Amino acid sequence: MSREARVVVDGVSKTYSLSSTRGKLHSLKGALLHGQVWRKLAEQEGFEALKNVSFTLEPGETLAVIGPNGSGKSTLLKLVAGILRPTRGTVTVRGRLTALIELGAGFHPEISGRDNAIINGMLLGLSRKEIEAKLPEILAFAGLEEFAHEPVKTYSSGMFVRLGFAVATAVEPDILVVDEVLAVGDELFAHRALDRVAELQRRGCAVLLVTHDLALAEKLAHRGLYLNRGEVVFLGPAAAAVA
Numbered sequence: 001m002s003r004e005a006r007v008v009v010d011g012v013s014k015t016y017s018l019s020s021t022r023g024k025l026h027s028l029k030g031a032l033l034h035g036q037v038w039r040k041l042a043e044q045e046g047f048e049a050l051k052n053v054s055f056t057l058e059p060g061e062t063l064a065v066i067g068p069n070g071s072g073k074s075t076l077l078k079l080v081a082g083i084l085r086p087t088r089g090t091v092t093v094r095g096r097l098t099a100l101i102e103l104g105a106g107f108h109p110e111i112s113g114r115d116n117a118i119i120n121g122m123l124l125g126l127s128r129k130e131i132e133a134k135l136p137e138i139l140a141f142a143g144l145e146e147f148a149h150e151p152v153k154t155y156s157s158g159m160f161v162r163l164g165f166a167v168a169t170a171v172e173p174d175i176l177v178v179d180e181v182l183a184v185g186d187e188l189f190a191h192r193a194l195d196r197v198a199e200l201q202r203r204g205c206a207v208l209l210v211t212h213d214l215a216l217a218e219k220l221a222h223r224g225l226y227l228n229r230g231e232v233v234f235l236g237p238a239a240a241a242v243a
Helices: 023-032 035-045 073-081 113-123 128-142 157-170 187-203 214-220 238-242
Strands: 007-017 046-057 062-066 088-093 097-100 175-179 206-210 223-228 231-237
Touching: 007 073, 046 073, 046 088, 046 223, 046 231, 062 073, 062 214, 062 238, 073 088, 073 097, 073 175, 073 206, 097 157, 113 128, 113 157, 128 157, 157 187, 187 206, 206 214, 214 238, 223 238, 231 238
Parallel strands: 062 206, 062 223, 097 175, 175 206
Antiparallel strands: 007 046, 007 088, 223 231
């Protein structure tokens, strides 16, 4: 396996445009102004969620992103996952990435857990034959064998998380992006999930984890990235970041 960095975040900033009281005039301006001029206006009138953030994530490394609510943690994960694009700077991702960011994202409520697992596995790059071969392992890990044929709209939040995590890790990703979902569910599943993450680390999977659980960050991560108001306060050993 190449030792090239799995994720490179270089000088990344993200600005969200705010609602304007100028109504149609603002909409007209948005329609008429393009490129650099409009971007600069959006930056002036928007909320800067991230400011000049840089880091790398190596194969087999886990980086915990910590900080208070509103510090830009989830925005950073969405940028790495490709859900958002940076306003400035670049995000480079090398390898297969799977993301667990929003509870139940990607699941169709009207179809069964089994069919959702197949569809999500195929979206993550496996063939139907490959994901069907992994289904017994996925359902067993999630503890959902008895409920595999039930529509996921009947699942609890914990069942959602277990199924999503089981599928995401069964595809053997190069990069795993996780936002707080390990905090949902029972203690037994939390232990199984941590064991699975440790197994992925040994295989060389890079893990980017957002958590408010500082003990988990210190236990699981090699390094910590402490954000506050969108800026990097500290980037270094996980224990030091927690302290």
